[in-house]
Amino acid sequence: MILSLDADFLCTGASGVRYSRAFASRRRLEGESSPLNRLYAVESDATNTGSRADHRLPMKASEIEAFARAVASRVGVGGVGAANAPQAAQHWIDPLVRDLQASKGKSLVIAGDGQPAIVHALAHAMNDVLGNVGATVTYTQTAEVQPMDQRAALKQLVDDMNADKVALLVAMGGNPVYSAPVDLKFSDAMQRVAMRVHLGLYEDETAAFSHWHVTETHYLEAWSDVRADDGTVTIIQPLIAPLYDGKSAHEVMAALSGAEKPGYDLVRAYWMSPGAASGTGTIAAPPRAPAPTPAPAGNAPASAPPPRPGAVAAPAAAAPSAASATPQFDRQWHQWLHDGVVPNTAFAPKTVAIRAAFASQVTPRGAAQGLEAVFRPDPTIHDGRFTNNAWLQELPKSLTKLTWDNAALISPGTADRLRLISGDVVELKQGGRTLRIPVWLAPGQAPDTLTLHLGYGRTRAGRAGNNTGFNVNALRTFDAQDILQGVELNKTGETYQLACTQDHWSLEGRNLVRVATKTQYDADPKFAEKMEEGEARKPLTMYWQPYPYTGYAWGMTIDQNVCTGCNSCVVACVAENNVPVVGKPQVMNGREMHWLRVDRYYTGDIENPGTYHQPMPCQQCENASCEVVCPVAATSHSDEGLNDMVYNRCVGTRYCSNNCPYKVRRFNFLLYQDWDTQSLWPMRNPDVTVRSRGVMEKCTYCVQRISQARIAAKLEDRQIRDGDILTACQAACPTDAIVFGNINDPGSQVAKLKSSPRNYALLAELNNRPRTTYLALVRNPNIELEPPQAATDGEGRG
């Protein structure tokens, strides 16, 4: 049982993948039957986590503290005192608390990154009281080698620069000129520094204010090391020699310390030294004449990159000489590189004790009236580091399906009250600063809350990233980097066109996403079949004897119960199959090229809707409607059940796309591929044809991977084993929602899943016989909050 306090733990943050996997493991209904988990989410904006919650409440970010206090006091955390939950949550509190107490040792309270410290403290305290520590929650030392308050350090740097205490500033990574809080006036302070050096992937806004820009290597071009959350160390290995003669941060630091060495030597030397695993290793580099000590904060990056290990030249311990590479170390080193992890580096659990009555030392903040804004990293381009990544710009954000821009997300009720519609440009004012930004109506958004996504409105992002979106840092002050209260909104009367890939969010009463509660599922596991449109019929066929698929028969299931709607599968498919980026104007015209898309549907109350994600690849129909109508046989059926797409034969009549009821076929209306930019040539997968204009393309079940596996199996005189082929989307999915395999193999995972009672085909009544089927959603609501219904209708939530 999980309570999320404004925490999008499934998708945001460093551990999203790990948490998604863990969450999904208790959402499967096949295989070992472990009881379903239950997720309560209280959040200020609609997130993927909220969409998967069994119970969700939209609540202003500033009110969550009151909610947390209310729950904490009832659960038994000391020193909180009597606390009342906000009005909207009154009906929740008692069932929630009862559920928490019934799940002692099996529950989890998580606080979101944007919530103030008190909420995090309350969460820790609740976990403690509920007996979760040691069971679902483990405390360890932090992975950061020099843990510090990063925000305070940044402020200290600005103060030092303003006081002319800084002679040399080396900015390694990060983009403080763009993303530092606006009231720090970082660029002004920076210009007072005599010598400014920037190390970065791009000549970005910070580089513009620097004297020198050093091209940084991408992390896939450089040697480095990194810790996971639990402390496990992995050595970062490059895949390719630096394409643009870049230097890694380690190499720059070594050069600054007077002993320039290749990154490989630096990392190896560090790991040869004792104490490396605990973060106190050294690189044996005899220092030359003492260099001017760089200001300690001079190498603290402004925003949060992956924590850098102790590459700082710590004087102290006697370093072993560089020539002490023993054969034993060599073996160990190669084993680490082979395995991908350095063993026994995970942190040991620590025992911590909650300070008594901490809660009474913090004055509860009352929820302010009026609008408030929450700053969130953008769902696709994060905080601005990926603004120039065209794939991520074009990737529709999970809930809003916006591309290429950000907008101020606002709830439909609030918008109605303010007489705003999506696309209206408003002027937000706070503390004397203004921001002009269009609004976008987001069902599920908390009332009177505007979500402002970071990362947009950059001026020196690059070809793809310039002139996209609006720079919300204009409002983001040092004291309000997460929640900004007292925002004033004025309409400007202008409109701004936003590119959204899915305009219609309603299921229109169609049984595309089939949902039941756990109670209903237990009573009737085959509920999904019963929701078939029309009568359940035996599949019709025009052929006297349908084609016998005697060899491999490829099929796929998509378990909607574990899909979190993160859209990783979409990007994986784009990367694998050379899918082009079309740009904002073409997306506005409905011509985005994603072979796989994740549809998002809302049901129920628009202010707090049920949200469903449905990945939609080509369904590879056995009776494909597209194959019949192609005049040149550019799409035909393989003997393994694939619907083949032959780009070189396609003349582009688009009849196949017209006839596809799932609309998974995409057409190259223009020449979308960039033939000219040389840096894009190595990006493309040589195993997949690159398509020019005038041809239709679609998901092929990664036929290049199937071919590869088939040939490899034949070369070894064996059959393809289940799991030999992972389609790109399957490989990228953190929860294994997508399962691909040979349905003729009764032992394969996909065959087992297809025999699940939850299994259903989309639009089965059309007799297309799709090979991709879906597993219906089973929610696990608390019957106190949502009384059980007899009939399933796939609508509504608690």
Place this chain on the structure above:
Amino acid sequence: MTKPQLPLQAPPDAGSAAAARETLLSRTPDVIAPGHTFGSVTDKISGIVLTHRTPIGWFMGFAIAFMFLMILNITIVKLLFTGIGIWGNNIPVGWAFDIINFVWWIGIGHAGTLISAILLLFRQQWRTSINRFAEAMTLFAVACAAMFPLLHTGRPWLAAYWLFPYPNTMQLWPQFRSPLIWDVFAVSTYFTVSLLFWFTGLIPDLATLRDSAQAKWAQRIFGVLSLGWRGSAQHWQRYETIYLLLAGLSTPLVLSVHTVVSFDFAVSEIPGWHATFFPPYFVAGAIYSGFAMVMTLAVPMRAAFHLEDLITMRHIHNMTKIMLATGMIVAYAYVNEAFYAWYSGSLYEQFMFTNRATGPYGPFYWMLIAINACMIQLFWFRKVRDNVVLLFILSLLVNVGMWLERFVIIVVSLHRDFLPSSWDMYEPTVWDFGMFTGTIGLFLSLFFLFVRLLPAISIFEVRTLVPAAKVKTTSGTEHLL
């Protein structure tokens, strides 16, 4: 002409039936104005071609049409160099103006073939004044239409030959289950047969022009084109045989070509397309729009060249009546669609219908109903049928209505189908409009050239209507030559 049995005078019987018939016949306009002889017919029609002074109106009209033809050239070149993306098509609306225009033009062409072939087999005399230019209209309409199946493809330079069955190095044949291949055969057959039929019919008239022409170069050109026609009995006998054969070939084409075009939609599974009644619906619609286009051409032509005595009110009335009849069939089809949507019980069909009527493109649907179901009721009234100016305007509206019908069928069905996530809107671009008006320019350019350079009315066939053509036989009944 062959021997139609149309007594022009009723036997002098007593009784109200005969009297009613007399009244009817006296109210029916003549098929040709009285006072014409063989020579006057020939002179009048060939005079338009052989005159030394082209009317200034012709130049103005041709100039405007030619300008639009140049716009067509620009849009085609832009399309070939940049791609389908210059239009407003997207996913889900993969077909829009391109296929709407294709179906519209092909539909228009059907009237010419019906007049030439079916009315011939039914021995309708009144076809003779209008069949020549109607058949020309068919050819030009098919020429305009045939561009679209080629140019709407993403790679027309390949579609140009891959859609045809020929032994290639890939051991691949076209996929014959696709309605688009059926279209290829249907349209190419239609064009070929129509061309042959039209040209065959022209041969005697070209010979007439050859004989009447003064300038040597005109004589030579018409001479080559008339293939040595002498007008001998043997020639006429062969002529009659060929003409009947071609008429026999063309008749099924009237029904089959637009049936095949309707299969483009009926064979698919999209609600709004997947309907078995599309063939008769489309054929009726084609004839309806075709006659409207004939009317649109006939009325100005008649006025400009003073052909009211050859293209008489009889022709106008008959065309209007055919438009009314076929228009009613189309209106019946609309009612049927509503019935099918309800009777099928299919959620998707029902939504398709309500979306047409009340969705974002609803106004187009209602305009369509207003024209094709309501406005045509005006044709019941004789006063309307007598007013050629009004008929000209109404015929233009009919074609607008039929264009809108294809818009509603194609775009509105595609933009919202099974999965709501793929619903989107369609907006045409300036290139869409440019290409469409460009094809109108092509059509009109060709038609202006035709009117100026070739006999727009069938000289020898109209000559058979002249009173001198009637021959008395001993049995007392009258036959026409």
Place this chain on the structure above:
Amino acid sequence: MPQIFRRSANTLSKVSIFGLLSLVGGLIVLAIVLARSSYVTRQEIFVEQPLQFSHMHHVTDDGIDCRYCHTSVETSSFAGIPPTKTCMNCHAVLFANASFLEPVRASFRDNKPLHWTRVHDLPDFVYFNHSIHIKKGVGCETCHGRVDQMPLIYQQHSLLMEWCIDCHKNPAPNLRPRSEITTMGYRPAVDQSILGPQLMTEYNVNPPISCSTCHR
């Protein structure tokens, strides 16, 4: 009335009508024939190479096996063109000063690969895999011809899709035991009509004809 045309117009008209029809037919036939001509398929055309490597000399005279240079043919989709080092294995010693081999030595010296002109070049949208063909018993000479008799390498077959499909539909005539894959001038021990089906069963030869086999 006076005649507009001379008497010869009669003959001319008949000739021109039939001539026109024949011309159209002829053009179509010409197009179909041209598509299979060596102008299009590059069949049996000698290509310019940086230096003219003689397969005949190296295979027949020196007895070098195909796989010495084309090393990845049994394991990969591409057979591989050898790096200059392979040439220098011998030519560092043999003909070490021949001016004819200067490009090879220069390449080795400057670490710049030799730019060979591809002789067997399939279009980019065709994905051919050598290793599976070797595994299933298709010999090198079946597709590449008698390389051991080519002083200058040329493309023996048309490499048209129909040529590939023909074998995929009926592979038996083209199979040979795996031990004979690189043999030039192979003659089956038993009649191919017996050996072929036998090998098909033994090697489990079942070549797919679906489009995605080669086009993806």
